Amino acid sequence: MSAARRRLLVLLLPLLWMAVFFLAPFAIVLSIAFAEAAEGLPPYAPLLRWVDGALTLQLNFQNLALLAEDSYYLDAYLLSLRVAAISALLCLLVGYPMALAIARAPERWRVPLLLLVILPFWTSFLLRITAWIGILQDQGWLNGLLLALGVIEAPLQLLYTEFAMYLGITYCYLPFMVLPLYASLVKQDPALLDAAADLGAPPWRSFLTITLPLSLPGIVAGFLLVFIPAVGEFVIPELLGGPGAQLIGRVLWTEFFQNRDWPLASALASVLLLALVLPIALFQWRFAGERRR
Amino acid sequence: MNLAAPRPGSAEPWRDPGAEPFLQIEGLTKRFGDFVALDRVDLSIWRGEFFALLGGSGSGKSTLLRCLAGLIEPDAGRILLDGQDMAQVPPYRRPVNMMFQSYALFPHMDVARNIGFGLRQEGASRAVIRDRVAEMLALVRMEGFGARRPDELSGGQRARVALARALAKRPKLLLLDEPLSALDKNLREATQFELVNIQERTGTTFVIVTHDQEEAMTMATRLAVMDRGTLAQVGTPGEVYEFPNSRFTAEFLGxxxxxxxxxxxxxxxxxxxxxxxxxxxxxxxxxxxxxxxxxxxxxxxxxxxxxxxxxxxxxxxxxxxxxxxxxxxxxxxxxxxxxxxxxxxxxxxxxxxxxxxxxxxxxxxxxxxxxxxxxxxxxxxx
Missing domain, CATH: 2.40.50.140 (Nucleic acid-binding proteins)
Incomplete structure (x- = not known):
């Protein structure tokens, strides 16, 4: 067997996996996006139909056109991208010092500290969000504490605000930021910082000129790992966010479950996916090209 | 006595009782927990010397070097460089530069930016940095390699860049931590001669740490054999080889x-x-x-x-x-x-x-x- 064939064989399994669990479902979703809503189950008309004794393909572009026309959807997209970007940035600001501290901690402390970062995953996500409701609501723990301390005189509206939503997203996605950052920081050669100091760079300049640029791949990975799921996030804005936070996840949910408009929901999902995949693919291609150089 | 004849033109200031040492180490002590890495070390080094610290692993030679660089703070003792006490001077303000064992080149910067790094920290102007980088590249015979990345260089070339980077700021003292240990035998010997050559041309005081006795013997004006945190013997290579003062130095050197x-x-x-x-x-x-x-x-x-x-x-x-x-x-x-x-x-x-x-x-x-x-x-x- 030639080397090329053996390589193909090794690649076959992941390719098969991608085909079955990613490409096929996406193809189904995409096809529904071009269907027409109809009564029944599933609530859309098939794309291939017998018309006058001939099999014809009927594509419906109205769903996609609606997305472009109705600013309601465009606004939801833009808001989602903004919320996801801000959340990823917040995770970066909180996560970077954490990752740096863990990477610089004595070796025997690193694994326990990393476990602490991942520990929340061992509890149900919904339970943890509900706990935040308990903390943030008007009669909640935080307001109670602030009232008791005399900092405020009346309860603050914390729950169902943008603040609560960002807090929830940052809290939930933080490990996805910390882990790749840690991975890129821990493998940096400590001698580089010695060399920078030796050549006259005070600690803050060593950080800006050595540590930060070398951790860029970790920053990008962490940012994407938070940003991508945060764009489609439904539960946190729904449970913690205000009514104004019409994110794409909530719109999708409404179209799919309440309006039972599967084609429109599918169109929404397909556009979201393409909007995310294309820039990332472009970025990957550029990054890989730079590494080859 | 005049053993291992001094290099032409080089004086032997350590024989002159009136000469002021350039680097004075007094009672330097460093403990890591129970382990005593340096035990009240006294040592004087004169301007323009090529001084070798020779010893096995755990002898304290690297700890001494890192104390000189300011990367390790000693528990006791003083370091005087050109009359100035280094105790309160952080590593980034010392007129001392180091060539690291792994070279520690910045992987995300090209050769020119690596060499210019120290000058940029001083706020030198672009033109000054460019000229000095070119000068350093010529010194280590690496002209034309300024735009290369460290991972595009061979081991020997990386060693040259590390040396150029450490010399770019014209340090009063250049420290070399096992600088040639990553090179194969022939390249190591060639680089040894080149190091001596560059040291003589720049007139910089070199302190090198090595476990390789041949390296120490061939390059150094004087050397110190270190054993368990102390200096077992200090002298010219000839003195220490011909007149060892203990079983340890007799068996360690040769x-x-x-x-x-x-x-x-x-x-x-x-x-x-x-x-x-x-x-x-x-x-x-x-x-x-x-x-x-x-x-x-x-x-x-x-x-x-x-x-x-x-x-x-x-x-x-x-x-x-x-x-x-x-x-x-x-x-x-x-x-x-x-x-x-x-x-x-x-x-x-x-x-x-x-x-x-x-x-x-x-x-x-x-x-x-x-x-x-x-x-x-x-x-x-x-």
């Missing part, structure tokens, strides 16, 4: 056969030392460092010994022992014979391979006599 004995008589020429292991006397030249009647160790270098076939029944004499050849190592340019004396003591004798012959003058299991001149017997003070 190899030595160590014989034990008692100073039995002082003669006009030297001393007669009775071997305490065998029935023979060791003759030495000059006045022994210990008085009559004391127990001493005598070191004899393998290359100072002669070996020849002996007749059955041959016996020990003054500076002459008899044994059997257990093993012969052929190095091409010389032979090493391992000779076992009666009772199991083993001597190492090396002989230059002077003539091309196919038959060995001395063979395995031959009965041989090993002898040496009185001046080859070094009576150790410790």
């Amino acid at each position: 190899t030595a056969n160590i014989l034990e004995g008692v100073v039995e008589a002082l003669t006009p020429a030297g001393a007669r030392i009775g071997s305490s292991e065998y029935d023979f006397d060791i003759l030495s030249e000059g006045e022994p460092p210990k008085p009559l009647g004391s127990r001493v160790f005598v070191a004899i270098r393998p290359e100072r010994m002669r070996i020849e076939r002996a007749q059955e029944g041959a016996d020990f004499g003054d500076n002459r022992v008899v044994g059997r050849v257990r093993d012969i190592a052929y190095f091409g340019d010389f032979f090493v014979y391992y000779v076992v004396l009666e009772g199991g003591k083993e001597l190492r004798v090396s002989q230059p391979n002077l003539r091309r012959i196919t038959e060995r003058p001395v063979d395995w299991d031959d009965l041989v006599a090993v002898s040496w001149a009185p001046e080859a017997s070094v009576v150790l003070p410790e």
Whole structure:
């Protein structure tokens, strides 16, 4: 067997996996996006139909056109991208010092500290969000504490605000930021910082000129790992966010479950996916090209 | 004495009692938990020296170097550089630069940016940095490599860039931490000469840490042999090799056969030392460092010994022992014979391979006599 064939064989399994669990479902979703809503189950008309004794393909572009026309959807997209970007940035600001501290901690402390970062995953996500409701609501723990301390005189509206939503997203996605950052920081050669100091760079300049640029791949990975799921996030804005936070996840949910408009929901999902995949693919291609150089 | 003749033009300031040392280390002590890495080290180094710290792992040589760089804070003692106390000076303000063992080149910067890094920290202008980088590239013969990334360079080229980067700021003191340990033998030797050459051209004071005695011997003006956090001996390579002050330095720098004995008589020429292991006397030249009647160790270098076939029944004499050849190592340019004396003591004798012959003058299991001149017997003070 030639080397090329053996390589193909090794690649076959992941390719098969991608085909079955990613490409096929996406193809189904995409096809529904071009269907027409109809009564029944599933609530859309098939794309291939017998018309006058001939099999014809009927594509419906109205769903996609609606997305472009109705600013309601465009606004939801833009808001989602903004919320996801801000959340990823917040995770970066909180996560970077954490990752740096863990990477610089004595070796025997690193694994326990990393476990602490991942520990929340061992509890149900919904339970943890509900706990935040308990903390943030008007009669909640935080307001109670602030009232008791005399900092405020009346309860603050914390729950169902943008603040609560960002807090929830940052809290939930933080490990996805910390882990790749840690991975890129821990493998940096400590001698580089010695060399920078030796050549006259005070600690803050060593950080800006050595540590930060070398951790860029970790920053990008962490940012994407938070940003991508945060764009489609439904539960946190729904449970913690205000009514104004019409994110794409909530719109999708409404179209799919309440309006039972599967084609429109599918169109929404397909556009979201393409909007995310294309820039990332472009970025990957550029990054890989730079590494080859 | 004038051993290992000084390089042409180089003075020997350490012999001048009036000369002010450039670097003074006084009582320097560093502990890591229970481990004493440096134990009250005193050392003076003069301007323009190429000083080697030689020792095994754990001897404290790297700790001493890192104290000089300011990367490790000593527990006690002082470091004075050009009259200035370095205690309160953080590493990034010391006029000291280091060539690191792994080179520690910044992987995300090209060669020119690596070399210019130190100058950028000083806020030097672009033009100044560009000129100095070009000058450094020329110094290490790396012109045209400015735009390369460190991972596009060979090991030897990386070493040159690391050296150029460490010299770019014109440090008062250049520290080199095992700078050539990553290079293969031939490249290492070539780079050694080049380092000495660059040191002489720039006039910078170099302090190098190494575990490679050949490296220390060939490059250094003076060296210090370190043992468990202390300086076992300080001197020129010739002094330390010819006049080791202890069993440790005698065996660490080069190899030595160590014989034990008692100073039995002082003669006009030297001393007669009775071997305490065998029935023979060791003759030495000059006045022994210990008085009559004391127990001493005598070191004899393998290359100072002669070996020849002996007749059955041959016996020990003054500076002459008899044994059997257990093993012969052929190095091409010389032979090493391992000779076992009666009772199991083993001597190492090396002989230059002077003539091309196919038959060995001395063979395995031959009965041989090993002898040496009185001046080859070094009576150790410790």
